[in-house]
Amino acid sequence: MVKKLIKTSFIDIAGIQVEVVRKVIRHLHITIYPPDGRVRLAVPFWVDEEAIRLAVIERLAWIKGHREKFAGQVRPPEREMAEGETHWFQGKKYSLAIREVVGREGVFIKGTDTIELAVHAGSDVAHRRDLLDRWYRKQLKLEIAPLIAKWEPALGVKAAAWGVRKMKTRWGSCNVKARRLWFSLELAKKPPECLEYVVVHELAHLLERRHDARFKALMTLHLPHWRQVKKQLNTTLSADEPLEL
DSSP: OOOOOEEEEEEEETTEEEEEEEESOSSOEEEEETTTTEEEEEEETTOOHHHHHHHHHHTHHHHHHHHHHHHTOOOOOOOOOOTTOEEEETTEEEEEEEEEOSSOOEEEEETTTEEEEEEOTTOOHHHHHHHHHHHHHHHHHHHHHHHHHHHHHHHTOOOSEEEEEOOSSOSEEEETTTTEEEEEGGGGGSOHHHHHHHHHHHHHTTTOSSSSHHHHHHHHHHOTTHHHHHHHHTTSOOTTOOEEO
């Protein structure tokens, strides 16, 4: 197996320590990680330090703004998967109920405000979390499938494949060459309009790789309110949701 070539270093820019990760990529990416606003810059190997400093300085207001937002943001505690705990699904808040069963385990929506976990006696936090994540994954795929079917013909594109996985830095990604789309498992918790925005966003990358004027024009043409939905998507962040420019 061929290992990916990666080189990591740190530089100080305007009083901010920036982690610089050089790797085999085509474009520069800046990511800010909660809760302390750690800044990570992924760059192609050919980009020199001067260009790196310039890229960060040009985005300094954006970086400082989101670091301040992180500093003042109240973040939810680590999920303990306990009775009465709050969880989100499709943009709505639910209370977690735990029911011990002898037979098959599962996840169920009860009424309008309860997610029930049917689990074996003695189940631990990791098992309960995995059970809920598998349910989230199934439900999210059920949401995504009709959106793909709706927006592929609207945009005049065709994805070769798509899937759902845990993603630490993005809501979605598009491998243009392979025409493969990935969607973050966290989207199962977001409102349907946010999921639709991400689906359109990733499909649009099959027409335009970069986030340039043409890409934004495509988004505006097909989803005129995309900027408002994007803002909504990033308004409430969980403990492990960073922002990427």
